[in-house]
Amino acid sequence: MKRLSFVLKSVLTVIAVMAMLSLFWTAAYFITEAIYARLDWQPQPLVRQIITSISGFFLFGLSMSIVGPFIRKREKVFWQNLMDAINRIAKGDFQVNLRADWGERNHPFTELVDGLNDMAANLRAMEEMRQEFISNVSHEIGSPLTSIRGFARALKNEHLPHEQRMHYLDIIETECVRLSKLSDNLLRLAMLDSDRYPFHPVSYRLDSQLQSLILYCEPQWMEKEIEMCVTLEKVVITADEDLLSQVWLNLLHNAIKFTPKGGTITIQLQQQGNNAIVTVSDNGPGIAEEDQSRIFERFYKADKSRNRAVGGSGLGLAIADKIVKMHRGKISVRSQLGEGAEFTVQLPLSQ
Numbered sequence: 013m014k015r016l017s018f019v020l021k022s023v024l025t026v027i028a029v030m031a032m033l034s035l036f037w038t039a040a041y042f043i044t045e046a047i048y049a050r051l052d053w054q055p056q057p058l059v060r061q062i063i064t065s066i067s068g069f070f071l072f073g074l075s076m077s078i079v080g081p082f083i084r085k086r087e088k089v090f091w092q093n094l095m096d097a098i099n100r101i102a103k104g105d106f107q108v109n110l111r112a113d114w115g116e117r118n119h120p121f122t123e124l125v126d127g128l129n130d131m132a133a134n135l136r137a138m139e140e141m142r143q144e145f146i147s148n149v150s151h152e153i154g155s156p157l158t159s160i161r162g163f164a165r166a167l168k169n170e171h172l173p174h175e176q177r178m179h180y181l182d183i184i185e186t187e188c189v190r191l192s193k194l195s196d197n198l199l200r201l202a203m204l205d206s207d208r209y210p211f212h213p214v215s216y217r218l219d220s221q222l223q224s225l226i227l228y229c230e231p232q233w234m235e236k237e238i239e240m241c242v243t244l245e246k247v248v249i250t251a252d253e254d255l256l257s258q259v260w261l262n263l264l265h266n267a268i269k270f271t272p273k274g275g276t277i278t279i280q281l282q283q284q285g286n287n288a289i290v291t292v293s294d295n296g297p298g299i300a301e302e303d304q305s306r307i308f309e310r311f312y313k314a315d316k317s318r319n320r321a322v323g324g325s326g327l328g329l330a331i332a333d334k335i336v337k338m339h340r341g342k343i344s345v346r347s348q349l350g351e352g353a354e355f356t357v358q359l360p361l362s363q
Contacts, residue, residue, distance in 0.1 A: 032072070036068045036069075036071040036075070037064065037065070039068075039071055040064050040065075040068035041068075043067060044060070044067055090121060093110060094124070094125075097128060097132070101131070101135065106133075106139055107132075108132040109129055109132070110125045110128060153191065156187035156191050157187075157191075160184050160187050163181075163183055163184050166180055197327040198327070200258075201310070201327065201330065201331060204331070204334045204338070211255070211338065213250050213252050214250065214252075214253060215250045216248070216249065216253050217247070217248055218247045218249045218256075218288055218290075219244040219245060219246055219281055221253060222242075222260060222279065223244060225257060225260050226240065226242060226279065228261075229261075229265070232268050233268050233271075236271065236272075236273045236275075237273055237274050238268065238273075238276065239274075239275070239276045240276075240277055240279070241279070242278075242279045243278075243280045244281040245282045247283050247288045247361075248361070249288050249361050250362045251359065252339070255338065255339075256339070258331060258332070258335060259331075259332040259335050259336060259343075259357065260290070262328040262329065263292040263332065263357075264277075265328070266329070267292050267294040267355075270294060270353070271294040271296045272296065275294065276294070276295050277292070278291070278294075279291070279292050279293075283361070286361050287341075287360055288358070288360075289357070291356050292354070293353065293355070294352045295351070295352040296352050296353065297352075298347045298348050298349045298350055298351050298353055299345065299347040299349070304345050304347060307329055307345055308329050308330055308332075308333040308343070309330065310327060339359050340360055341358050341359035341360060343355065343356070343358075
């Protein structure tokens with residue numbers, strides 16, 4: 013289609029040039045004929061033809077010399093605006109939105125401007141994400157450090173009761189663990205983003221892995237008296253077992269965190285065609301519809317007060333999403349407020 017458009021444009025350009033030349037040659041013919049009549053001179057046909065041709069070229073050149081400066085001025089303004097925009101982008105200003113009024117959508121200048129605008133928009137989005145990421149990291153690190161500093165200052169009181177002292181020490185230990193987990197998750201995300209993370213797919217029983225991880229988390233769900241409803245089909249998958257274990261642990265920990273005491277968590281594994289489908293659902297408070305599209309973003313928390321109460325930094329689901337995509341799979345959530353949440357992971361059986 014693009015080649016056809018180029019050919020059609022070339023043909024129309026040739027026709028336009030021929031039409032202009034014909035117009036100037038016609039004008040030259042009538043002008044020279046008028047001069048011959050006024051001078052009462054009848055030159056030979058060859059001389060007449062040469063004079064007409066030279067006059068036509070002269071008129072064409074004269075018209076181009078008159079119109080040319082306007083065209084060059086327009087192009088000069090365009091290139092000046094383009095260079096200004098490039099310099100702004102080079103200095104970190106991505107609020108660039110050029111306009112190219114060339115009348116043709118496929119004009120090279122229009123395509124150049126569209127490409128530059130798209131680049132500026134992408135860089136602007138990346139810069140906003142970077143700023144948000146730095147802000148979130150600063151907040152997540154600053155909050156536990158503030159707690160540690162405050163309780164450490166309180167421990168300097170020599171008259172502090174032993175029970176209260178031990179309580180403060182427990183809080184400090186909890187915040188230190190939280191900082192350690194945040195550091196580990198940030199490092200893991202950085203390695204996953206760099207595409208240098210070791211990826212070693214092997215063939216193994218996915219149902220056995222899920223069963224082992226559910227038993228590994230038994231102290232947590234037993235403490236909250238959670239009923240585990242587990243249905244696991246025998247499924248053999250080729251994947252990175254260590255990476256996928258992080259996905260299942262994140263989903264399990266989230267389900268346990270947000271499931272109320274005495275609640276129910278349902279875990280299902282089934283094979284559909286060439287895919288393995290893992291579903292983890294709970295009967296917790298659920299996720300609002302407007303938050304579901306952003307739940308896999310880094311540091312995003314659908315309910316910040318609730319997440320603060322149960323801990324977490326908002327990186328677990330981002331890591332899970334990254335790992336699932338590395339396996340050419342997809343992860344999704346379905347939820348309604350007050351009716352729990354259901355996370356579904358679809359993975360190809362072979363990589």
